[in-house]
Amino acid sequence: MSKELRWGFLGAGGIAPTVATDFQIAGLKIQAVATRDLARTNAFADKFGIPNRHENYATLVADPEVDIVYVSTTQNFHERDALLVIEAGKHLLMEKPFTLNAKQAIAIQEAAKHKGVFVMEAMWTRFLPTMVEVFKVLSQGDIGKPRIVYGDHSQYLPVTKAPRLSDPELGGGALLDLGIYPISLAVRVLGLPKAVTGKATLSDRGVDEITSMIFEYEDGSHAILETSMVTAGPVSATIHGTKGRIEIERSFYEQVPFTVFDVDNNVLLRYEEKIEGRGMQYQAIHVEECINSGFKESPIMSLSETVAIMKVMDDIRSQTGVKYPNE
Amino acid sequence: MSKELRWGFLGAGGIAPTVATDFQIAGLKIQAVATRDLARTNAFADKFGIPNRHENYATLVADPEVDIVYVSTTQNFHERDALLVIEAGKHLLMEKPFTLNAKQAIAIQEAAKHKGVFVMEAMWTRFLPTMVEVFKVLSQGDIGKPRIVYGDHSQYLPVTKAPRLSDPELGGGALLDLGIYPISLAVRVLGLPKAVTGKATLSDRGVDEITSMIFEYEDGSHAILETSMVTAGPVSATIHGTKGRIEIERSFYEQVPFTVFDVDNNVLLRYEEKIEGRGMQYQAIHVEECINSGFKESPIMSLSETVAIMKVMDDIRSQTGVKYPNE
Structure with a gap:
């Protein structure tokens, strides 16, 4: 029987309560949490019945009862937080966008390889039952x-609704936070563009x-x-x-x-x-299966694909002149 | 009371029977027809009860009982046919794509100005009740x-379904025949791109x-x-x-x-x-109103906009390397 992993939540940003709710639906074990503020950590831990409460990220990643860390800080901190997790020898599931740029993603990829831990971008969409079925239709x-x-x-998402997205210091803009989804779909369906x-x-x-x-492709x-x-656009996608x-x-x-036509x-x-919940549990179930099978990367959302997608976003930002102050 | 115009059909290509049906629904008067082949002309005339049957385009445009000519030949012949109509002093409604390129469209524009006749691209979509309502919503x-x-x-539309579109001699390709619709919508909503x-x-x-x-815009x-x-794509459009x-x-x-959200x-x-029919009658009703009001161009689908859109398509073709042998 496969081992149940014990999750640590590093950060409890906007998406974390939804993720925690979905983890509970799936019966996944959230063992520990740390935010930048102990009162917030305790509130989150109380809400989701999380036993281990940490005053800072360093003690969270050092917690021997934590096997894998889910990071939901803002993307400007992702490289720092990922390296902290990996250096502590813990597996990592990290919110999108994975990093601000490919250089940071490669640093994480190399550290993960060096430490032999499992790392995945939290592209939860790919693991939803509906998306699994889309790819079944495609493969047939x-x-x-x-x-x-x-x-x-x-x-x-104007500044009043999502101040983070307007802030260049936090890696704001539409591309990294929203654009990642259609980009990830395109790359999953068609591969890497030429x-x-x-x-x-x-x-x-x-x-x-x-x-x-x-995006243009060789074929x-x-x-x-x-x-x-x-x-507010249609937020739909079609594969023809x-x-x-x-x-x-x-x-x-x-x-x-x-619908297939x-x-x-x-x-x-x-x-x-x-499904029950928003569906963010499926990625975590997949991560547990990967780790229990001894995989260091997901066959469905590999680190090399994450790095390649970050390169695509670097390319777009270099064409459009979006540069973050802290990169 | 406004004068009823007498229409001549020059060519009876794929779309002509639909147009003729819609004209009949609206009670418009199709007075004459000419195709490249008298048997075909007679068959079309019989089907739609058209009195004047011409052996060639020259006698059609010379017919004193014809006030306005609707041209539905393939686009490689549009410049030639338009100039024939205009030189005969007749008004003109011409199928899309208006011409193969902007140079041809400008030649038609200049001839129309010289002869003082009304000329419009048959962008029927703009005159549909639904599209009139879309623009009411926008203007509000x-x-x-x-x-x-x-x-x-x-x-x-593979070669077996639409051989014309595969043929460079006939001005084939997706852009001119299909792309014209979303392009025309974008230009109508946002104006000319920078x-x-x-x-x-x-x-x-x-x-x-x-x-x-x-397309990128100044604003x-x-x-x-x-x-x-x-x-086969979604063939939908969203204006956000x-x-x-x-x-x-x-x-x-x-x-x-x-739907408006x-x-x-x-x-x-x-x-x-x-509505009754496909809706190709609304453009013709508009044309009759324009001519009866003494307009030389439509305020909704002006010749200068047609020329500008042809320039946009020229630009796209020059970027993508599509060049027609007969231009």
């Missing part, structure tokens, strides 16, 4: 060869409010992707192939229905499955 | 300031099978547009603004429903109106 060839991935992730074009509209503070992207396929934090298409409904990166617009399949 | 400010137009027109980026995948014969586009708005003739969005459903360029995804309005 139901839509033929995929030629175009078309996806939008535009959410209205060329990337990005155009952006920047805020007064120099982060991207809108980024439009075209002539395209991905055409949109992200914005100043508008030579024999049909898959339309994933609004909030395509969540557990939502999808042939090229004559006949419905081949409509898939809809309700 | 219900979605705030439009920032992003996101649109796909990908139809599966910069255009186009990336394409070409067929063995050198026409574009897939073209992905980003930081974007249009992100997709067209393909090798896949600072206060909400308009989602136009599948086959966005036809009479289809649309605020930035929190609440439905503000769902508009759905059935």
